[in-house]
Amino acid sequence: MLTDKKKAAQILLENDDFLILCHANPDGDTLGCGYGLCGILQKMGKRAKVLCADPVVSRMQYLKDSVVQQEFDEKTIVSVDVADTKLLGSLEELYADRILLAIDHHESRKEFAQYTFVDPDAAAACELIYEIALEMGAELDGRIASCLYTGIATDTGCFKFTNTTSRTHRIAGELMAYDFPHGEINYQLFDLKSKGRIELEQRILRDIEFAGDDRIAIVWLTLDIVNEFSDRVDTEDFNGLASLPRQIEGVVLGVTVKQKGENLFKVSMRSTEPINAAEVCGVFGGGGHARAAGCTIEGNLQFVRAKLLPVLEKAVEQI
Protein backbone atom coordinates (compact mmCIF):
# COMPACT_ATOMS: atom_id res chain seq x y z
CA MET A 1 0.00 0.00 0.00
CA LEU A 2 1.34 3.42 -0.94
CA THR A 3 1.67 5.74 2.02
CA ASP A 4 3.16 9.13 2.96
CA LYS A 5 6.07 10.26 5.07
CA LYS A 6 3.84 10.91 8.08
CA LYS A 7 2.73 7.27 8.14
CA ALA A 8 6.29 6.09 7.42
CA ALA A 9 7.46 8.07 10.46
CA GLN A 10 4.63 6.63 12.56
CA ILE A 11 5.54 3.04 11.57
CA LEU A 12 9.14 3.64 12.58
CA LEU A 13 8.11 5.25 15.87
CA GLU A 14 5.65 2.48 16.80
CA ASN A 15 7.91 -0.48 16.07
CA ASP A 16 11.25 -1.83 17.30
CA ASP A 17 13.97 -4.40 16.53
CA PHE A 18 14.55 -3.19 12.99
CA LEU A 19 16.32 -4.96 10.20
CA ILE A 20 17.09 -2.49 7.39
CA LEU A 21 17.75 -3.99 3.96
CA CYS A 22 19.92 -2.30 1.32
CA HIS A 23 20.04 -3.30 -2.33
CA ALA A 24 22.83 -5.57 -3.59
CA ASN A 25 25.94 -3.98 -5.21
CA PRO A 26 25.31 -1.19 -2.73
CA ASP A 27 25.87 2.44 -3.65
CA GLY A 28 26.19 5.47 -1.40
CA ASP A 29 22.46 6.11 -1.36
CA THR A 30 21.24 2.71 -0.20
CA LEU A 31 24.06 2.48 2.38
CA GLY A 32 23.58 6.10 3.49
CA CYS A 33 19.87 5.37 4.00
CA GLY A 34 20.57 2.09 5.76
CA TYR A 35 23.20 3.27 8.22
CA GLY A 36 21.63 6.73 8.58
CA LEU A 37 18.23 5.27 9.49
CA CYS A 38 19.92 2.69 11.74
CA GLY A 39 21.70 5.53 13.59
CA ILE A 40 18.46 7.50 13.92
CA LEU A 41 16.59 4.51 15.39
CA GLN A 42 19.45 3.54 17.73
CA LYS A 43 19.67 7.13 18.97
CA MET A 44 15.97 6.85 19.89
CA GLY A 45 16.76 3.83 22.06
CA LYS A 46 15.53 1.28 19.54
CA ARG A 47 17.45 -1.75 18.27
CA ALA A 48 18.42 -1.65 14.60
CA LYS A 49 20.83 -3.35 12.21
CA VAL A 50 21.62 -3.13 8.49
CA LEU A 51 21.97 -5.98 6.01
CA CYS A 52 23.20 -6.04 2.44
CA ALA A 53 23.91 -8.98 0.15
CA ASP A 54 27.25 -7.53 -0.92
CA PRO A 55 30.17 -6.01 1.00
CA VAL A 56 30.64 -2.28 1.51
CA VAL A 57 33.50 -0.86 -0.60
CA SER A 58 36.42 0.43 1.44
CA ARG A 59 35.85 4.09 0.64
CA MET A 60 32.39 3.86 2.21
CA GLN A 61 33.45 1.88 5.26
CA TYR A 62 32.82 4.95 7.45
CA LEU A 63 29.08 4.48 6.85
CA LYS A 64 29.21 1.03 8.43
CA ASP A 65 31.40 2.33 11.24
CA SER A 66 28.89 5.08 12.03
CA VAL A 67 26.58 2.73 13.95
CA VAL A 68 26.91 0.19 16.74
CA GLN A 69 26.60 -3.40 15.52
CA GLN A 70 23.68 -4.95 17.44
CA GLU A 71 22.66 -8.60 17.57
CA PHE A 72 18.97 -9.41 18.08
CA ASP A 73 16.04 -11.13 16.38
CA GLU A 74 14.43 -8.71 13.98
CA LYS A 75 10.74 -7.91 14.28
CA THR A 76 10.39 -5.08 11.76
CA ILE A 77 11.88 -5.18 8.28
CA VAL A 78 12.40 -1.98 6.29
CA SER A 79 13.96 -1.69 2.82
CA VAL A 80 15.73 1.47 1.62
CA ASP A 81 16.38 2.52 -2.00
CA VAL A 82 15.18 -0.90 -3.21
CA ALA A 83 12.95 -0.76 -6.31
CA ASP A 84 12.34 -4.50 -6.63
CA THR A 85 12.95 -7.48 -4.33
CA LYS A 86 15.19 -8.93 -7.07
CA LEU A 87 17.63 -6.14 -6.20
CA LEU A 88 18.07 -7.58 -2.71
CA GLY A 89 20.30 -10.22 -4.28
CA SER A 90 20.83 -13.22 -2.01
CA LEU A 91 18.64 -11.63 0.69
CA GLU A 92 15.53 -11.83 -1.50
CA GLU A 93 14.65 -15.37 -0.57
CA LEU A 94 14.96 -14.74 3.13
CA TYR A 95 13.12 -11.45 3.48
CA ALA A 96 11.19 -10.48 0.33
CA ASP A 97 7.74 -11.34 1.68
CA ARG A 98 8.27 -9.95 5.19
CA ILE A 99 9.02 -6.29 4.46
CA LEU A 100 6.77 -3.93 6.43
CA LEU A 101 7.97 -0.61 5.00
CA ALA A 102 9.78 0.30 1.76
CA ILE A 103 11.31 3.78 1.46
CA ASP A 104 12.39 4.57 -2.09
CA HIS A 105 12.75 7.25 -4.77
CA HIS A 106 12.70 5.19 -7.98
CA GLU A 107 10.04 6.11 -10.52
CA SER A 108 9.67 2.63 -11.92
CA ARG A 109 9.40 -0.02 -9.22
CA LYS A 110 7.60 -3.17 -8.20
CA GLU A 111 5.54 -2.97 -5.02
CA PHE A 112 6.46 -5.63 -2.48
CA ALA A 113 6.13 -4.14 1.02
CA GLN A 114 3.09 -3.79 3.25
CA TYR A 115 3.63 -0.02 3.22
CA THR A 116 5.58 1.90 0.57
CA PHE A 117 6.66 5.51 0.79
CA VAL A 118 8.04 6.50 -2.62
CA ASP A 119 8.88 9.98 -3.90
CA PRO A 120 10.51 10.02 -7.36
CA ASP A 121 11.12 13.79 -7.10
CA ALA A 122 13.80 13.11 -4.48
CA ALA A 123 17.28 13.02 -6.03
CA ALA A 124 18.31 10.49 -3.39
CA ALA A 125 16.38 8.21 -1.05
CA CYS A 126 18.49 9.82 1.71
CA GLU A 127 16.47 13.01 1.21
CA LEU A 128 13.42 10.98 2.25
CA ILE A 129 15.13 9.49 5.31
CA TYR A 130 16.00 13.04 6.37
CA GLU A 131 12.43 14.23 5.94
CA ILE A 132 11.05 11.20 7.78
CA ALA A 133 13.52 11.86 10.62
CA LEU A 134 12.18 15.42 10.90
CA GLU A 135 8.66 14.03 10.93
CA MET A 136 9.68 11.61 13.72
CA GLY A 137 11.15 14.46 15.74
CA ALA A 138 14.43 12.53 15.72
CA GLU A 139 17.65 14.08 16.93
CA LEU A 140 20.52 13.87 14.42
CA ASP A 141 24.28 14.03 14.92
CA GLY A 142 27.41 14.25 12.77
CA ARG A 143 27.52 10.49 12.12
CA ILE A 144 23.91 10.30 10.96
CA ALA A 145 24.36 13.48 8.92
CA SER A 146 27.48 12.03 7.24
CA CYS A 147 25.44 8.97 6.14
CA LEU A 148 22.53 10.97 4.71
CA TYR A 149 24.92 13.48 3.10
CA THR A 150 26.79 10.60 1.42
CA GLY A 151 23.63 9.26 -0.20
CA ILE A 152 22.66 12.68 -1.50
CA ALA A 153 26.16 13.49 -2.74
CA THR A 154 26.68 10.16 -4.53
CA ASP A 155 23.26 10.05 -6.22
CA THR A 156 23.74 13.59 -7.57
CA GLY A 157 27.41 13.34 -8.60
CA CYS A 158 28.16 15.81 -5.79
CA PHE A 159 25.25 18.09 -6.75
CA LYS A 160 26.30 18.14 -10.42
CA PHE A 161 23.55 16.11 -12.09
CA THR A 162 20.21 17.41 -13.33
CA ASN A 163 18.33 15.48 -10.63
CA THR A 164 19.70 17.95 -8.04
CA THR A 165 16.97 20.30 -6.84
CA SER A 166 16.47 23.21 -4.51
CA ARG A 167 15.29 20.67 -1.92
CA THR A 168 18.52 18.65 -2.35
CA HIS A 169 20.67 21.67 -1.51
CA ARG A 170 18.40 22.75 1.33
CA ILE A 171 18.67 19.33 2.97
CA ALA A 172 22.45 19.21 2.37
CA GLY A 173 22.66 22.63 4.04
CA GLU A 174 20.76 21.35 7.08
CA LEU A 175 22.96 18.24 7.28
CA MET A 176 26.15 20.32 6.98
CA ALA A 177 25.12 22.13 10.16
CA TYR A 178 26.24 18.94 11.96
CA ASP A 179 29.92 18.29 12.35
CA PHE A 180 31.37 15.73 9.93
CA PRO A 181 34.39 15.74 7.60
CA HIS A 182 32.53 16.52 4.35
CA GLY A 183 35.68 17.65 2.55
CA GLU A 184 37.46 14.37 3.30
CA ILE A 185 34.34 12.35 2.38
CA ASN A 186 33.98 14.15 -0.96
CA TYR A 187 37.68 13.65 -1.69
CA GLN A 188 37.36 9.89 -1.03
CA LEU A 189 34.16 9.61 -3.05
CA PHE A 190 34.82 11.85 -6.02
CA ASP A 191 38.51 12.70 -6.46
CA LEU A 192 40.65 9.86 -5.21
CA LYS A 193 41.83 7.44 -7.87
CA SER A 194 44.00 4.35 -7.48
CA LYS A 195 47.09 4.11 -9.68
CA GLY A 196 45.44 1.12 -11.35
CA ARG A 197 42.37 3.22 -12.18
CA ILE A 198 44.56 5.95 -13.68
CA GLU A 199 46.43 3.40 -15.81
CA LEU A 200 43.12 1.87 -16.88
CA GLU A 201 41.79 5.28 -17.93
CA GLN A 202 44.96 5.92 -19.90
CA ARG A 203 44.64 2.58 -21.61
CA ILE A 204 41.00 2.94 -22.64
CA LEU A 205 41.37 6.57 -23.75
CA ARG A 206 44.18 5.46 -26.05
CA ASP A 207 41.87 3.01 -27.83
CA ILE A 208 38.61 4.97 -27.68
CA GLU A 209 36.47 4.65 -30.80
CA PHE A 210 34.72 7.65 -32.32
CA ALA A 211 31.75 7.45 -34.67
CA GLY A 212 28.92 9.62 -36.00
CA ASP A 213 31.14 12.63 -36.78
CA ASP A 214 32.82 12.32 -33.37
CA ARG A 215 29.50 12.73 -31.60
CA ILE A 216 29.67 9.13 -30.40
CA ALA A 217 32.56 7.81 -28.30
CA ILE A 218 32.82 4.13 -27.46
CA VAL A 219 35.05 2.51 -24.88
CA TRP A 220 35.59 -1.22 -25.38
CA LEU A 221 36.40 -3.01 -22.14
CA THR A 222 37.26 -6.38 -23.60
CA LEU A 223 38.02 -9.44 -21.47
CA ASP A 224 41.70 -8.89 -22.29
CA ILE A 225 41.63 -5.45 -20.68
CA VAL A 226 39.44 -6.54 -17.77
CA ASN A 227 41.81 -9.42 -17.01
CA GLU A 228 44.90 -7.25 -17.44
CA PHE A 229 43.65 -4.83 -14.80
CA SER A 230 41.59 -7.08 -12.52
CA ASP A 231 44.34 -7.35 -9.89
CA ARG A 232 44.75 -3.57 -9.68
CA VAL A 233 41.25 -2.11 -10.02
CA ASP A 234 37.91 -3.02 -8.46
CA THR A 235 34.38 -3.26 -9.89
CA GLU A 236 33.69 0.29 -8.78
CA ASP A 237 36.63 1.51 -10.89
CA PHE A 238 35.31 -0.34 -13.94
CA ASN A 239 31.81 1.05 -13.37
CA GLY A 240 33.20 4.56 -12.90
CA LEU A 241 34.42 4.53 -16.49
CA ALA A 242 30.87 4.79 -17.84
CA SER A 243 30.81 8.59 -17.48
CA LEU A 244 34.17 9.06 -19.21
CA PRO A 245 33.38 9.00 -22.96
CA ARG A 246 30.58 11.58 -22.72
CA GLN A 247 32.97 14.04 -21.05
CA ILE A 248 34.82 14.50 -24.33
CA GLU A 249 34.00 17.76 -26.08
CA GLY A 250 31.52 17.24 -28.91
CA VAL A 251 30.39 13.80 -27.73
CA VAL A 252 26.64 13.57 -27.15
CA LEU A 253 26.43 9.80 -26.76
CA GLY A 254 29.08 8.12 -24.62
CA VAL A 255 29.10 4.34 -24.63
CA THR A 256 31.04 1.87 -22.52
CA VAL A 257 30.89 -1.77 -23.57
CA LYS A 258 32.14 -4.27 -21.02
CA GLN A 259 32.68 -7.83 -22.10
CA LYS A 260 31.23 -10.17 -19.45
CA GLY A 261 31.90 -13.42 -21.29
CA GLU A 262 33.08 -14.62 -24.69
CA ASN A 263 29.66 -13.84 -26.19
CA LEU A 264 28.18 -11.44 -23.65
CA PHE A 265 28.54 -7.65 -23.61
CA LYS A 266 27.10 -5.15 -21.13
CA VAL A 267 26.52 -1.70 -22.61
CA SER A 268 26.32 1.52 -20.56
CA MET A 269 25.23 4.76 -22.24
CA ARG A 270 25.38 8.39 -21.12
CA SER A 271 23.77 11.00 -23.33
CA THR A 272 23.31 14.72 -23.76
CA GLU A 273 19.89 16.21 -24.47
CA PRO A 274 18.00 15.53 -26.71
CA ILE A 275 19.42 12.00 -27.11
CA ASN A 276 17.39 9.55 -25.04
CA ALA A 277 19.76 6.84 -23.80
CA ALA A 278 16.88 4.72 -22.47
CA GLU A 279 15.30 4.64 -25.94
CA VAL A 280 18.58 3.69 -27.61
CA CYS A 281 19.13 0.88 -25.07
CA GLY A 282 15.49 -0.09 -25.51
CA VAL A 283 16.33 -1.25 -29.03
CA PHE A 284 18.33 -4.05 -27.39
CA GLY A 285 15.79 -4.77 -24.67
CA GLY A 286 17.47 -2.56 -22.08
CA GLY A 287 16.37 0.65 -20.39
CA GLY A 288 17.02 3.18 -17.67
CA HIS A 289 16.90 6.97 -17.55
CA ALA A 290 16.95 9.50 -20.41
CA ARG A 291 20.55 10.52 -19.69
CA ALA A 292 21.89 7.16 -18.39
CA ALA A 293 20.80 3.70 -19.49
CA GLY A 294 22.08 0.21 -20.19
CA CYS A 295 21.47 -3.02 -22.07
CA THR A 296 23.03 -6.41 -22.68
CA ILE A 297 23.89 -7.79 -26.13
CA GLU A 298 24.82 -11.39 -26.84
CA GLY A 299 27.25 -12.40 -29.58
CA ASN A 300 30.94 -12.06 -30.29
CA LEU A 301 32.67 -8.68 -30.40
CA GLN A 302 32.37 -8.25 -34.18
CA PHE A 303 28.68 -9.14 -34.08
CA VAL A 304 27.95 -6.80 -31.15
CA ARG A 305 29.84 -3.95 -32.78
CA ALA A 306 27.94 -4.46 -36.06
CA LYS A 307 24.62 -4.49 -34.17
CA LEU A 308 25.38 -1.50 -31.98
CA LEU A 309 27.01 1.03 -34.32
CA PRO A 310 24.11 1.61 -36.75
CA VAL A 311 21.70 2.13 -33.82
CA LEU A 312 24.04 4.65 -32.18
CA GLU A 313 24.59 6.47 -35.48
CA LYS A 314 20.88 6.66 -36.13
CA ALA A 315 20.33 8.14 -32.66
CA VAL A 316 22.75 11.03 -33.22
CA GLU A 317 21.59 11.58 -36.81
CA GLN A 318 18.35 13.11 -35.55
CA ILE A 319 20.09 16.08 -33.94
Place this chain on the structure above:
Amino acid sequence: MLTDKKKAAQILLENDDFLILCHANPDGDTLGCGYGLCGILQKMGKRAKVLCADPVVSRMQYLKDSVVQQEFDEKTIVSVDVADTKLLGSLEELYADRILLAIDHHESRKEFAQYTFVDPDAAAACELIYEIALEMGAELDGRIASCLYTGIATDTGCFKFTNTTSRTHRIAGELMAYDFPHGEINYQLFDLKSKGRIELEQRILRDIEFAGDDRIAIVWLTLDIVNEFSDRVDTEDFNGLASLPRQIEGVVLGVTVKQKGENLFKVSMRSTEPINAAEVCGVFGGGGHARAAGCTIEGNLQFVRAKLLPVLEKAVEQI
Protein backbone atom coordinates in the same frame (compact mmCIF):
# COMPACT_ATOMS: atom_id res chain seq x y z
CA MET B 1 36.66 51.64 5.66
CA LEU B 2 35.29 48.20 6.57
CA THR B 3 31.53 48.03 6.47
CA ASP B 4 28.71 45.47 6.65
CA LYS B 5 26.23 44.08 4.17
CA LYS B 6 23.49 46.49 5.28
CA LYS B 7 25.66 49.47 4.35
CA ALA B 8 26.82 47.75 1.14
CA ALA B 9 23.16 47.29 0.18
CA GLN B 10 22.45 50.92 1.02
CA ILE B 11 25.34 52.16 -1.15
CA LEU B 12 24.05 50.12 -4.08
CA LEU B 13 20.49 51.37 -3.55
CA GLU B 14 21.48 55.03 -3.27
CA ASN B 15 23.75 55.20 -6.30
CA ASP B 16 23.46 54.69 -10.05
CA ASP B 17 25.51 54.28 -13.24
CA PHE B 18 27.60 51.41 -11.94
CA LEU B 19 30.85 50.08 -13.30
CA ILE B 20 31.58 46.67 -11.77
CA LEU B 21 35.21 45.52 -11.88
CA CYS B 22 36.24 41.85 -11.92
CA HIS B 23 39.76 40.59 -11.29
CA ALA B 24 42.04 39.73 -14.23
CA ASN B 25 42.27 36.07 -15.38
CA PRO B 26 38.64 35.93 -14.35
CA ASP B 27 37.18 32.84 -12.69
CA GLY B 28 33.56 31.86 -12.18
CA ASP B 29 33.27 33.69 -8.88
CA THR B 30 34.42 37.14 -9.97
CA LEU B 31 32.39 36.88 -13.21
CA GLY B 32 29.36 35.44 -11.42
CA CYS B 33 29.51 38.36 -8.97
CA GLY B 34 30.04 40.91 -11.75
CA TYR B 35 27.27 39.80 -14.09
CA GLY B 36 24.97 38.75 -11.23
CA LEU B 37 25.23 42.14 -9.54
CA CYS B 38 24.92 43.87 -12.93
CA GLY B 39 21.67 41.96 -13.55
CA ILE B 40 20.34 42.81 -10.09
CA LEU B 41 21.02 46.53 -10.58
CA GLN B 42 19.61 46.60 -14.12
CA LYS B 43 16.48 44.81 -12.92
CA MET B 44 16.03 47.66 -10.40
CA GLY B 45 16.08 50.17 -13.25
CA LYS B 46 19.66 51.27 -12.70
CA ARG B 47 22.42 51.41 -15.32
CA ALA B 48 25.27 48.94 -14.82
CA LYS B 49 28.12 47.38 -16.79
CA VAL B 50 30.93 44.93 -16.07
CA LEU B 51 34.61 45.30 -16.94
CA CYS B 52 37.45 42.81 -16.77
CA ALA B 53 41.04 43.11 -18.03
CA ASP B 54 40.91 39.67 -19.63
CA PRO B 55 38.35 37.91 -21.85
CA VAL B 56 35.69 35.54 -20.56
CA VAL B 57 36.45 31.89 -21.44
CA SER B 58 33.94 30.33 -23.81
CA ARG B 59 32.40 27.96 -21.30
CA MET B 60 31.41 30.95 -19.15
CA GLN B 61 30.12 33.09 -22.00
CA TYR B 62 26.55 32.61 -20.70
CA LEU B 63 27.43 34.84 -17.75
CA LYS B 64 28.24 37.72 -20.09
CA ASP B 65 25.12 37.00 -22.13
CA SER B 66 22.94 37.16 -19.02
CA VAL B 67 22.89 40.98 -18.97
CA VAL B 68 22.14 43.75 -21.43
CA GLN B 69 25.28 45.61 -22.56
CA GLN B 70 24.75 49.27 -21.63
CA GLU B 71 26.90 52.26 -22.64
CA PHE B 72 27.09 55.23 -20.26
CA ASP B 73 29.60 57.21 -18.20
CA GLU B 74 30.11 55.47 -14.90
CA LYS B 75 29.53 57.31 -11.65
CA THR B 76 29.87 54.48 -9.13
CA ILE B 77 32.67 51.92 -9.21
CA VAL B 78 32.34 48.60 -7.38
CA SER B 79 34.88 45.77 -7.33
CA VAL B 80 33.90 42.13 -6.77
CA ASP B 81 36.13 39.28 -5.55
CA VAL B 82 39.19 41.56 -5.90
CA ALA B 83 41.67 41.25 -2.99
CA ASP B 84 44.19 43.80 -4.25
CA THR B 85 44.11 46.47 -6.99
CA LYS B 86 47.08 44.69 -8.58
CA LEU B 87 44.65 41.90 -9.46
CA LEU B 88 42.68 44.29 -11.69
CA GLY B 89 45.44 43.85 -14.27
CA SER B 90 45.39 46.54 -16.93
CA LEU B 91 42.37 48.19 -15.28
CA GLU B 92 44.36 49.07 -12.16
CA GLU B 93 45.78 52.31 -13.51
CA LEU B 94 42.40 53.57 -14.69
CA TYR B 95 40.21 52.76 -11.71
CA ALA B 96 42.24 51.73 -8.62
CA ASP B 97 41.78 55.01 -6.74
CA ARG B 98 38.13 55.55 -7.64
CA ILE B 99 36.49 52.43 -6.19
CA LEU B 100 33.60 53.26 -3.88
CA LEU B 101 32.71 49.75 -2.72
CA ALA B 102 34.70 46.50 -2.64
CA ILE B 103 32.80 43.24 -2.04
CA ASP B 104 35.13 40.32 -1.31
CA HIS B 105 35.66 37.09 0.61
CA HIS B 106 39.48 36.84 0.70
CA GLU B 107 41.04 36.58 4.14
CA SER B 108 44.28 38.28 3.19
CA ARG B 109 43.71 41.46 1.19
CA LYS B 110 44.85 45.04 0.74
CA GLU B 111 42.23 47.72 1.41
CA PHE B 112 41.74 50.11 -1.48
CA ALA B 113 38.07 51.09 -1.65
CA GLN B 114 36.19 53.80 0.19
CA TYR B 115 33.94 51.08 1.64
CA THR B 116 34.84 47.40 1.91
CA PHE B 117 32.47 44.57 2.76
CA VAL B 118 34.56 41.45 3.27
CA ASP B 119 33.49 38.10 4.76
CA PRO B 120 36.17 35.39 4.64
CA ASP B 121 33.69 32.78 5.92
CA ALA B 122 31.90 32.90 2.57
CA ALA B 123 33.07 30.11 0.26
CA ALA B 124 32.43 32.40 -2.72
CA ALA B 125 31.98 36.15 -3.08
CA CYS B 126 28.74 35.24 -4.90
CA GLU B 127 27.29 34.20 -1.53
CA LEU B 128 27.78 37.81 -0.43
CA ILE B 129 26.17 39.24 -3.56
CA TYR B 130 23.16 37.01 -2.86
CA GLU B 131 22.92 38.19 0.74
CA ILE B 132 23.31 41.84 -0.28
CA ALA B 133 20.55 41.36 -2.87
CA LEU B 134 18.24 40.04 -0.14
CA GLU B 135 19.17 43.05 2.00
CA MET B 136 18.35 45.34 -0.96
CA GLY B 137 14.97 43.68 -1.41
CA ALA B 138 16.04 42.92 -4.97
CA GLU B 139 14.04 40.61 -7.18
CA LEU B 140 16.08 37.80 -8.75
CA ASP B 141 15.44 35.71 -11.86
CA GLY B 142 16.92 32.63 -13.55
CA ARG B 143 19.68 34.61 -15.26
CA ILE B 144 20.86 36.31 -12.09
CA ALA B 145 20.57 33.02 -10.19
CA SER B 146 22.68 31.24 -12.85
CA CYS B 147 25.46 33.84 -12.36
CA LEU B 148 25.50 33.60 -8.57
CA TYR B 149 25.21 29.79 -8.71
CA THR B 150 28.21 29.66 -11.07
CA GLY B 151 30.42 31.58 -8.67
CA ILE B 152 29.46 29.37 -5.76
CA ALA B 153 29.84 26.14 -7.75
CA THR B 154 33.24 27.06 -9.21
CA ASP B 155 34.78 28.32 -5.95
CA THR B 156 33.73 25.14 -4.14
CA GLY B 157 34.57 22.59 -6.86
CA CYS B 158 30.82 21.97 -7.19
CA PHE B 159 30.32 21.80 -3.39
CA LYS B 160 33.19 19.34 -2.98
CA PHE B 161 35.85 21.41 -1.23
CA THR B 162 36.19 21.97 2.52
CA ASN B 163 35.26 25.65 2.16
CA THR B 164 31.65 24.57 1.42
CA THR B 165 29.38 25.32 4.38
CA SER B 166 25.79 24.93 5.42
CA ARG B 167 25.28 28.53 4.25
CA THR B 168 26.72 27.65 0.81
CA HIS B 169 24.16 24.87 0.30
CA ARG B 170 21.33 26.97 1.71
CA ILE B 171 22.04 29.77 -0.75
CA ALA B 172 22.46 27.29 -3.62
CA GLY B 173 19.07 25.85 -2.67
CA GLU B 174 17.46 29.29 -2.80
CA LEU B 175 19.09 30.04 -6.18
CA MET B 176 17.96 26.68 -7.58
CA ALA B 177 14.37 27.72 -6.93
CA TYR B 178 14.79 29.97 -10.01
CA ASP B 179 14.76 28.37 -13.40
CA PHE B 180 18.18 27.92 -15.03
CA PRO B 181 19.91 24.94 -16.67
CA HIS B 182 22.12 23.96 -13.72
CA GLY B 183 22.78 20.47 -15.07
CA GLU B 184 24.07 21.85 -18.37
CA ILE B 185 26.12 24.53 -16.56
CA ASN B 186 27.73 21.94 -14.28
CA TYR B 187 28.49 19.71 -17.25
CA GLN B 188 30.20 22.59 -19.08
CA LEU B 189 32.12 23.68 -15.98
CA PHE B 190 33.14 20.40 -14.41
CA ASP B 191 32.86 17.46 -16.79
CA LEU B 192 33.47 18.59 -20.34
CA LYS B 193 37.02 18.12 -21.60
CA SER B 194 38.47 18.98 -24.99
CA LYS B 195 40.28 16.23 -26.85
CA GLY B 196 43.45 18.28 -26.43
CA ARG B 197 42.96 18.35 -22.68
CA ILE B 198 42.47 14.59 -22.58
CA GLU B 199 45.64 14.04 -24.63
CA LEU B 200 47.52 16.46 -22.38
CA GLU B 201 46.38 14.58 -19.27
CA GLN B 202 47.47 11.30 -20.83
CA ARG B 203 50.86 12.77 -21.66
CA ILE B 204 51.58 14.20 -18.21
CA LEU B 205 50.29 11.14 -16.35
CA ARG B 206 52.74 9.04 -18.38
CA ASP B 207 55.67 11.10 -17.14
CA ILE B 208 54.48 11.87 -13.61
CA GLU B 209 57.26 11.82 -11.01
CA PHE B 210 56.74 10.22 -7.60
CA ALA B 211 58.83 10.95 -4.53
CA GLY B 212 58.70 10.60 -0.74
CA ASP B 213 57.47 6.98 -0.79
CA ASP B 214 54.87 7.86 -3.42
CA ARG B 215 53.28 10.44 -1.15
CA ILE B 216 54.47 13.22 -3.47
CA ALA B 217 53.46 13.37 -7.15
CA ILE B 218 54.98 15.98 -9.46
CA VAL B 219 53.78 16.94 -12.91
CA TRP B 220 56.39 18.73 -15.00
CA LEU B 221 54.81 20.98 -17.62
CA THR B 222 57.97 21.90 -19.49
CA LEU B 223 58.06 24.45 -22.32
CA ASP B 224 58.30 21.49 -24.72
CA ILE B 225 54.95 20.13 -23.51
CA VAL B 226 53.33 23.57 -23.27
CA ASN B 227 54.36 24.36 -26.84
CA GLU B 228 53.34 20.93 -28.11
CA PHE B 229 49.80 21.43 -26.80
CA SER B 230 49.38 25.21 -27.02
CA ASP B 231 47.36 25.04 -30.24
CA ARG B 232 44.92 22.50 -28.78
CA VAL B 233 44.42 23.48 -25.13
CA ASP B 234 43.80 26.82 -23.40
CA THR B 235 45.21 28.37 -20.22
CA GLU B 236 42.24 27.05 -18.30
CA ASP B 237 43.11 23.49 -19.35
CA PHE B 238 46.70 23.95 -18.19
CA ASN B 239 45.52 25.44 -14.88
CA GLY B 240 43.02 22.61 -14.43
CA LEU B 241 45.88 20.12 -14.20
CA ALA B 242 46.90 21.41 -10.78
CA SER B 243 44.36 19.22 -8.98
CA LEU B 244 45.37 16.07 -10.86
CA PRO B 245 48.45 14.74 -9.01
CA ARG B 246 46.80 14.89 -5.58
CA GLN B 247 43.94 12.70 -6.83
CA ILE B 248 46.24 9.70 -6.99
CA GLU B 249 45.75 7.25 -4.13
CA GLY B 250 48.40 7.69 -1.44
CA VAL B 251 49.52 11.13 -2.64
CA VAL B 252 49.30 13.80 0.07
CA LEU B 253 51.23 16.51 -1.75
CA GLY B 254 50.42 17.05 -5.43
CA VAL B 255 52.67 19.44 -7.31
CA THR B 256 52.38 20.89 -10.80
CA VAL B 257 55.40 22.77 -12.11
CA LYS B 258 54.79 24.87 -15.20
CA GLN B 259 57.77 26.31 -17.03
CA LYS B 260 57.07 29.95 -17.90
CA GLY B 261 60.48 30.71 -19.42
CA GLU B 262 63.90 29.11 -19.85
CA ASN B 263 64.71 29.90 -16.20
CA LEU B 264 61.30 30.51 -14.68
CA PHE B 265 58.99 27.90 -13.12
CA LYS B 266 55.56 28.37 -11.57
CA VAL B 267 54.70 25.82 -8.89
CA SER B 268 51.15 24.89 -7.83
CA MET B 269 50.61 22.66 -4.81
CA ARG B 270 47.57 20.79 -3.50
CA SER B 271 47.83 19.02 -0.18
CA THR B 272 45.98 16.71 2.17
CA GLU B 273 45.77 17.43 5.88
CA PRO B 274 48.03 17.92 7.81
CA ILE B 275 50.42 19.11 5.07
CA ASN B 276 50.25 22.90 4.81
CA ALA B 277 50.80 23.82 1.15
CA ALA B 278 51.07 27.54 1.96
CA GLU B 279 53.96 26.83 4.35
CA VAL B 280 55.77 24.67 1.80
CA CYS B 281 55.38 27.36 -0.86
CA GLY B 282 56.41 29.96 1.72
CA VAL B 283 59.93 28.45 1.68
CA PHE B 284 60.18 29.83 -1.88
CA GLY B 285 58.52 33.14 -1.10
CA GLY B 286 55.07 32.02 -2.23
CA GLY B 287 51.85 31.44 -0.32
CA GLY B 288 48.13 30.77 -0.52
CA HIS B 289 45.80 28.52 1.42
CA ALA B 290 46.57 25.48 3.60
CA ARG B 291 45.28 23.04 0.97
CA ALA B 292 46.19 24.99 -2.21
CA ALA B 293 49.16 27.31 -2.68
CA GLY B 294 51.75 28.43 -5.20
CA CYS B 295 55.20 29.92 -5.69
CA THR B 296 57.67 30.84 -8.40
CA ILE B 297 61.23 29.51 -8.61
CA GLU B 298 63.93 30.90 -10.89
CA GLY B 299 66.66 28.76 -12.42
CA ASN B 300 66.91 25.98 -14.98
CA LEU B 301 64.95 22.75 -14.66
CA GLN B 302 67.73 20.81 -12.95
CA PHE B 303 68.28 23.61 -10.46
CA VAL B 304 64.56 24.00 -9.69
CA ARG B 305 64.13 20.27 -9.25
CA ALA B 306 67.13 20.11 -6.88
CA LYS B 307 65.72 23.03 -4.86
CA LEU B 308 62.16 21.76 -4.74
CA LEU B 309 62.49 18.03 -4.02
CA PRO B 310 64.19 18.20 -0.58
CA VAL B 311 61.61 20.74 0.61
CA LEU B 312 58.73 18.55 -0.57
CA GLU B 313 60.26 15.45 0.98
CA LYS B 314 60.79 17.20 4.28
CA ALA B 315 57.15 18.30 4.29
CA VAL B 316 55.80 14.76 3.96
CA GLU B 317 58.40 13.32 6.37
CA GLN B 318 56.59 14.92 9.29
CA ILE B 319 53.49 12.79 8.84
